[in-house]
Amino acid sequence: MLRKDRHHRRQHLWPHRCGCVTIKVDASHQMIITLTTDFGLSDPFVGIMKGVILGITPSVQLVDITHDIRSYDILEAAFLIETTYGYFPEGTVHIVVVDPGVGSARRPIAAVSHGHRFVGPDNGVLSAILENEAYHIENNSFFLKHVSRTFHGRDVFAPVAGHVARGIPVQSLGPRIFDFIRHPLPKPCREGARIVGTVLRVDKFGNVITNLRRTDLGSEFTIRVAGLPITRLCASFSQADPGQLFAVEGSTGYIEIALNQGSAADQLRVARGAEIEVETVSANH
Amino acid sequence: MLRKDRHHRRQHLWPHRCGCVTIKVDASHQMIITLTTDFGLSDPFVGIMKGVILGITPSVQLVDITHDIRSYDILEAAFLIETTYGYFPEGTVHIVVVDPGVGSARRPIAAVSHGHRFVGPDNGVLSAILENEAYHIENNSFFLKHVSRTFHGRDVFAPVAGHVARGIPVQSLGPRIFDFIRHPLPKPCREGARIVGTVLRVDKFGNVITNLRRTDLGSEFTIRVAGLPITRLCASFSQADPGQLFAVEGSTGYIEIALNQGSAADQLRVARGAEIEVETVSANH
Amino acid sequence: MLRKDRHHRRQHLWPHRCGCVTIKVDASHQMIITLTTDFGLSDPFVGIMKGVILGITPSVQLVDITHDIRSYDILEAAFLIETTYGYFPEGTVHIVVVDPGVGSARRPIAAVSHGHRFVGPDNGVLSAILENEAYHIENNSFFLKHVSRTFHGRDVFAPVAGHVARGIPVQSLGPRIFDFIRHPLPKPCREGARIVGTVLRVDKFGNVITNLRRTDLGSEFTIRVAGLPITRLCASFSQADPGQLFAVEGSTGYIEIALNQGSAADQLRVARGAEIEVETVSANH
Numbered sequence: 001m002l003r004k005d006r007h008h009r010r011q012h013l014w015p016h017r018c019g020c021v022t023i024k025v026d027a028s029h030q031m032i033i034t035l036t037t038d039f040g041l042s043d044p045f046v047g048i049m050k051g052v053i054l055g056i057t058p059s060v061q062l063v064d065i066t067h068d069i070r071s072y073d074i075l076e077a078a079f080l081i082e083t084t085y086g087y088f089p090e091g092t093v094h095i096v097v098v099d100p101g102v103g104s105a106r107r108p109i110a111a112v113s114h115g116h117r118f119v120g121p122d123n124g125v126l127s128a129i130l131e132n133e134a135y136h137i138e139n140n141s142f143f144l145k146h147v148s149r150t151f152h153g154r155d156v157f158a159p160v161a162g163h164v165a166r167g168i169p170v171q172s173l174g175p176r177i178f179d180f181i182r183h184p185l186p187k188p189c190r191e192g193a194r195i196v197g198t199v200l201r202v203d204k205f206g207n208v209i210t211n212l213r214r215t216d217l218g219s220e221f222t223i224r225v226a227g228l229p230i231t232r233l234c235a236s237f238s239q240a241d242p243g244q245l246f247a248v249e250g251s252t253g254y255i256e257i258a259l260n261q262g263s264a265a266d267q268l269r270v271a272r273g274a275e276i277e278v279e280t281v282s283a284n285h
Numbered sequence: 286m287l288r289k290d291r292h293h294r295r296q297h298l299w300p301h302r303c304g305c306v307t308i309k310v311d312a313s314h315q316m317i318i319t320l321t322t323d324f325g326l327s328d329p330f331v332g333i334m335k336g337v338i339l340g341i342t343p344s345v346q347l348v349d350i351t352h353d354i355r356s357y358d359i360l361e362a363a364f365l366i367e368t369t370y371g372y373f374p375e376g377t378v379h380i381v382v383v384d385p386g387v388g389s390a391r392r393p394i395a396a397v398s399h400g401h402r403f404v405g406p407d408n409g410v411l412s413a414i415l416e417n418e419a420y421h422i423e424n425n426s427f428f429l430k431h432v433s434r435t436f437h438g439r440d441v442f443a444p445v446a447g448h449v450a451r452g453i454p455v456q457s458l459g460p461r462i463f464d465f466i467r468h469p470l471p472k473p474c475r476e477g478a479r480i481v482g483t484v485l486r487v488d489k490f491g492n493v494i495t496n497l498r499r500t501d502l503g504s505e506f507t508i509r510v511a512g513l514p515i516t517r518l519c520a521s522f523s524q525a526d527p528g529q530l531f532a533v534e535g536s537t538g539y540i541e542i543a544l545n546q547g548s549a550a551d552q553l554r555v556a557r558g559a560e561i562e563v564e565t566v567s568a569n570h
Numbered sequence: 571m572l573r574k575d576r577h578h579r580r581q582h583l584w585p586h587r588c589g590c591v592t593i594k595v596d597a598s599h600q601m602i603i604t605l606t607t608d609f610g611l612s613d614p615f616v617g618i619m620k621g622v623i624l625g626i627t628p629s630v631q632l633v634d635i636t637h638d639i640r641s642y643d644i645l646e647a648a649f650l651i652e653t654t655y656g657y658f659p660e661g662t663v664h665i666v667v668v669d670p671g672v673g674s675a676r677r678p679i680a681a682v683s684h685g686h687r688f689v690g691p692d693n694g695v696l697s698a699i700l701e702n703e704a705y706h707i708e709n710n711s712f713f714l715k716h717v718s719r720t721f722h723g724r725d726v727f728a729p730v731a732g733h734v735a736r737g738i739p740v741q742s743l744g745p746r747i748f749d750f751i752r753h754p755l756p757k758p759c760r761e762g763a764r765i766v767g768t769v770l771r772v773d774k775f776g777n778v779i780t781n782l783r784r785t786d787l788g789s790e791f792t793i794r795v796a797g798l799p800i801t802r803l804c805a806s807f808s809q810a811d812p813g814q815l816f817a818v819e820g821s822t823g824y825i826e827i828a829l830n831q832g833s834a835a836d837q838l839r840v841a842r843g844a845e846i847e848v849e850t851v852s853a854n855h
Contacts, residue, residue, distance in 0.1 A: 030343040034332065040774035041326070041611070044654040045821075047604065047635035051658035054631055058600040058659070061339055062633070063347070065332035071775055072831050084329040087439065088336035089343070100831050103806025149806040151821035154657065204325035205356055236388025236434040251330075251436035261357050261385050315628040319617065326611070346624055348632070350617035369614040372724065373621035374628070489610035490641055521673025521719040536615075536721035546642050546670050 031165040032061040032092040036081050037153060038069035039097070045151070049095070049158040052144065056162030063088075072100040074124045076272070079185060079200055081118070082128030083252040090115030093161045095153070096125045103149030108137040108156050109180055110170045117164050119157050124183035138174030186211055188278075195278040199225075199270055200254065206263020207248075210276050212255040220281040223247055225257055226268045237261075316450040317346040317377040321366050322438060323354035324382070330436070334380070334443040337429065341447030348373075357385040359409045361557070364470060364485055366403070367413030368537040375400030378446045380438070381410045388434030393422040393441050394465055395455045402449050404442050409468035423459030471496055473563075480563040484510075484555055485539065491548020492533075495561050497540040505566040508532055510542055511553045522546075601735040602631040602662040606651050607723060608639035609667070615721070619665070619728040622714065626732030633658075642670040644694045646842070649755060649770055651688070652698030653822040660685030663731045665723070666695045673719030678707040678726050679750055680740045687734050689727050694753040708744030756781055758848075765848040769795075769840055770824065776833025777818075780846050782825040790851035793817055795827055796838045807831075 033053060039045040050062050065084055069077045077098040085094055099106075099121045107122040112133040119137065120126050126134075137156065140147070142163045147155040164170060188197040188211055195216055201209045208225065217223075223230040232246040240246045240260040245267065250256035257264045257276075265271065318338060324330040335347050350369050354362045362383040370379055384391075384406045392407040397418040404422065405411050411419075422441065425432070427448045432440040449455060473482040473496055480501055486494045493510065502508075508515040517531040525531045525545040530552065535541035542549045542561075550556065603623060609615040620632050635654055639647045647668040655664055669676075669691045677692040682703040689707065690696050696704075707726065710717070712733045717725040734740060758767040758781055765786055771779045778795065787793075793800040802816040810816045810830040815837065820826035827834045827846075835841065 032336075032339055032343075034336070036329075036332075038774075041634070042636055042638035043773045044606075044635045044650050045774075047633055048654055048657045050633045051602075051604070051654070051662070054600075054602055054633070055657075055659045058602075058631065061343065061347075062631075063332055063335045063339070064326075065329045066327055068327035080329050084333055084336070087333045087340075089340045092336070101808045104808040148819075148821050150818060154821065203328045204323075204330075238386045238389040248435060249433075251433050251439065315624075317621075317624055317628075319621070321614075346628065346632075348617055348620045348624070349611070350614045351612055353612035365614050369618055369621070372618045372625075374625040377621070488613045489608075489615075523671045523674040533720060534718075536718050536724065 030059065030061055031057065032063060032088060033057075033161050033165050034063045034065050034085070034088065034092060034094045035067070035097075036065040036069065036077055036084075036095065037067045037097045038071050038073065038077070039067045039153065041067055045153065048154050052154055052158040053162040053165075056159055057166045060162070060165050065094075069098055072098060074098050074100075075127070075183060075185065076201065077125045078127040078183065081125070082185075085116050085118075085129065086114070088116070091117075093117045093119070093165045095157050095161045096120035097153040097157055098125050099123065099152060102152050107177075108152060108160070109177065110135045110137055110160065110164070110173050111180075112170055117170055119161050119164070121152070122180050124181050126180070127182045128185060130180055130182055132178070133170075134177050134180045135170055136174040136177045139172060142168065142173065188212055188216060190216075193280050195280065197276040197278065199272050199274040199276060201272055202265040202270070203256075206259065206265040206267075207250065208257040208264050208268065208270055208274075209250055209252065210255050210257065212276065212278065213253065214249050214255065216278065216280070217247065217255065218280040221247075222279045223255075223257065224277040224279075225274070226270050228268060230257060234258075315344065315346055316342065317348060317373060318342075318446050318450050319348045319350050319370070319373065319377060319379045320352070320382075321350040321354065321362055321369075321379065322352045322382045323356050323358065323362070324352045324438065326352055330438065333439050337439055337443040338447040338450075341444055342451045345447070345450050350379075354383055357383060359383050359385075360412070360468060360470065361486065362410045363412040363468065366410070367470075370401050370403075370414065371399070373401070376402075378402045378404070378450045380442050380446045381405035382438040382442055383410050384408065384437060387437050392462075393437060393445070394462065395420045395422055395445065395449070395458050396465075397455055402455055404446050404449070406437070407465050409466050411465070412467045413470060415465055415467055417463070418455075419462050419465045420455055421459040421462045424457060427453065427458065473497055473501060475501075478565050480565065482561040482563060484557050484559040484561060486557055487550040487555070488541075491544065491550040491552075492535065493542040493549050493553065493555055493559075494535055494537065495540050495542065497561070497563065498538065499534050499540065501563065501565070502532065502540065503565040506532075507564045508542065509562040509564075510559065511555050513553060515542060519543075600629065600631055601627065602633060602658060603627075603731050603735050604633045604635050604655070604658060604662060604664045605637070605667075606635040606639065606647055606654075606665065607637045607667045608641050608643065608647070609637050609723065611637055615723065618724050622724055622728040623732040623735075626729055627736045630732070630735050635664075639668055642668060644668050644670075645697070645753060645755065646771065647695045648697040648753065651695070652755075655686050655688075655699065656684070658686070661687075663687045663689070663735045665727050665731045666690035667723040667727055668695050669693065669722060672722050677747075678722060678730070679747065680705045680707055680730065680734070680743050681750075682740055687740055689731050689734070691722070692750050694751050696750070697752045698755060700750055700752055702748070703740075704747050704750045705740055706744040706747045709742060712738065712743065758782055758786060760786075763850050765850065767846040767848060769842050769844040769846060771842055772835040772840070773826075776829065776835040776837075777820065778827040778834050778838065778840055778844075779820055779822065780825050780827065782846065782848065783823065784819050784825065786848065786850070787817065787825065788850040791817075792849045793825075793827065794847040794849075795844065796840050798838060800827060804828075 109122040111118045394407040396403045429440045679692040681688045
């Protein structure tokens with residue numbers, strides 16, 4: 001997905017006498033840790049997690065994906081990390097913490113997928129990336145010394161991610177497991193030429209992200225959202241006329257309902273979970 | 286409280302013969318990329334851009350200016366980057382993306398000004414910094430392989446900024462252009478002793494940032510905003526009495542209308558674009 | 571605009587005989603600066619401060635604690651930095667700027683506590699960490715050249731923090747002082763078996779953080795908030811039944827009033843400063 005050319009930090013040498021030395025700083029050791037939570041930015045939760053990480057691996061690159069996941073909304077986090085992680089270099093460690101069950105028996109887990117590492121609670125936040133390599137994080141030598149029952153982002157996931165970024169193999173974190181929890185993202189239902197989809201998310205601009213793909217729409221289609229018919233597919237937001245609702249293949253690869261320089265969600269009054277009906281006319285009709 | 290084991294960045298040596306070596310890590314190669322967008326922080330857009338950048342230049346310093354530009358508000362972005370970039374070291378790469386025309390024929394451009402580099406759409410977001418050195422970004426070897434028509438922040442501007450931060454000269458991005466779009470920031474109109482200005486922005490504290498300068502006010506003045514007269518110029522916010530509206534030379538160098546520990550904008554009920562009338566009494570009257 | 575002296579990451583060499591060179595990049599020189607302000611993220615204030623810092627110390631790790639302190643709320647900042655700084659490695663420099671008196675006679679100060687360094691206005695924001703080592707920041711060779719009277723975060727605190735992170739001892743900043751301002755955080759009042767506490771803060775989830783400690787509650791207790799009695803202490807959020815208010819020892823070590831997957835603050839309609847009454851039954855009754 002990304003070009004893999006990497007920047008090796010340049011070093012200049014001034015050799016004295018004999019002595020020609022080539023030095024390579026392995027820039028791939030500038031590890032990246034991303035953070036995706038429902039913690040918000042008004043409290044110090046995220047800053048505290050970063051402090052813990054930097055105490056373990058001082059030169060890591062820390063990147064916030066978002067901390068505005070709706071409180072306790074596991075599926076929203078699962079969807080966001082799925083559509084995001086692939087834009088980071090392989091080897092990145094992703095912390096995903098939406099954790100209403102913190103302090104209960106729910107397990108902390110680590111997973112490996114497509115060369116990326118993930119840590120989070122075993123409650124479905126990693127649903128979309130869990131393939132088959134997952135581990136129950138049990139080795140508390142990688143935790144903070146005191147583990148609370150209310151903030152495992154700080155006490156478990158941040159330090160574990162720091163250690164993984166430092167080079168600790170995920171296999172050292174605990175035993176491999178196969179019974180991890182997966183909540184599949186809702187899939188569209190097809191009945192003949194009719195498809196029923198759902199709204200996965202509304203973005204900041206009011207674009208309504210559906211779980212439909214371009215191929216679901218065929219050559220001609222009518223999408224019905226909140227009773228309103230949408231029949232136009234645009235290639236870009238600005239291709240549409242002002243005030244006209246249209247469909248567009250969004251940047252996540254899903255079909256979005258949009259309004260040129262306006263909020264489709266406000267106009268349609270839909271939110272996540274709303275139903276979307278599509279009637280398609282196949283090309284050979 | 287924290288385990289103190291630390292990660293020492295590994296270096297690999299290939300010494301030839303005897304070697305007494307002095308090594309200089311050129312710290313100026315810690316390049317900086319800033320990001321200014323209307324993407325908000327609730328969606329993963331900004332995190333994704335950072336992932337793309339770090340895939341190209343892993344050790345860059347990433348700094349968010351703001352992502353809370355009002356959706357599609359090109360002039361707000363133009364104003365913010367103008368008042369901000371000069372506080373960064375020369376050589377910094379600034380990404381400015383407010384891009385209602387993404388996917389249309391509008392060009393992606395790069396500009397050089399006062400030793401800083403800027404990338405963004407050619408729609409006026411770079412109005413305030415564009416001088417004469419600008420380039421049409423055409424060289425798609427610096428883009429992501431698949432370029433969508435809905436998210437050039439990710440597909441074009443982030444990777445181009447990453448490559449520029451790595452050392453690619455802006456001249457390699459595409460041909461020089463001279464017909465870039467500039468929307469000048471609104472300037473005050475002077476008619477004798479009367480000046481009509483405008484509100485450029487309201488900040489988080491409710492301070493009303495105008496497009497007036499200290500020199501516009503002369504030695505005595507009456508500013509009228511929303512019908513209310515303001516005649517006092519304070520040197521600092523705390524110099525004013527509680528509840529009293531006053532003018533102050535703000536940190537951007539523009540005159541602001543403020544209220545000590547209160548929101549002038551709320552009290553005056555003004556927002557960006559509101560008109561401000563100034564009557565000055567010149568010193569020799 | 572900025573002083574251009576730069577920090578070159580130190581490297582130590584131990585040459586063994588001819589041609590065998592061991593290099594240690596001292597990773598502890600990846601210094602950390604944290605930022606806690608009431609500046610919000612919609613304006614470029616925080617980004618500008620980071621630009622100033624990076625002009626002085628390019629390879630520092632910058633971490634936002636929060637910028638959503640309520641405007642001018644000195645005690646909120648004091649509380650947040652107290653509960654946060656200890657999760658960062660020793661040597662971290664913490665900038666804390668809630669500064670209604672900017673530009674007045676209030677002093678800029680630096681403090682050292684438990685191996686951490688702090689800079690901020692002498693107005694109480696450092697109340698909770700000030701012990702006895704504090705300095706009046708007077709040495710303007712560490713300031714920006716032009717110091718405004720409206721934005722010392724940019725002109726004084728950011729550059730001073732940058733220089734301290736680079737290795738300037740806090741003792742060089744100015745004379746030691748002993749008359750710094752401290753506003754003690756409100757302490758619970760005990761009258762026999764009755765304790766009157768207060769709400770320190772409401773977090774993003776609606777958890778009501780009090781100034782009570784676990785030991786204040788004894789073995790049996792009734793907490794009264796807004797007239798409602800709370801008698802249950804849970805070890806974790808998920809231990810409680812839905813809809814039931816309960817007490818929990820929060821991640822800061824203070825007792826919080828919470829609601830499993832709901833907002834206790836909304837249900838109780840309490841905000842910071844609200845009174846909390848506790849009646850305890852001591853174990854030997």
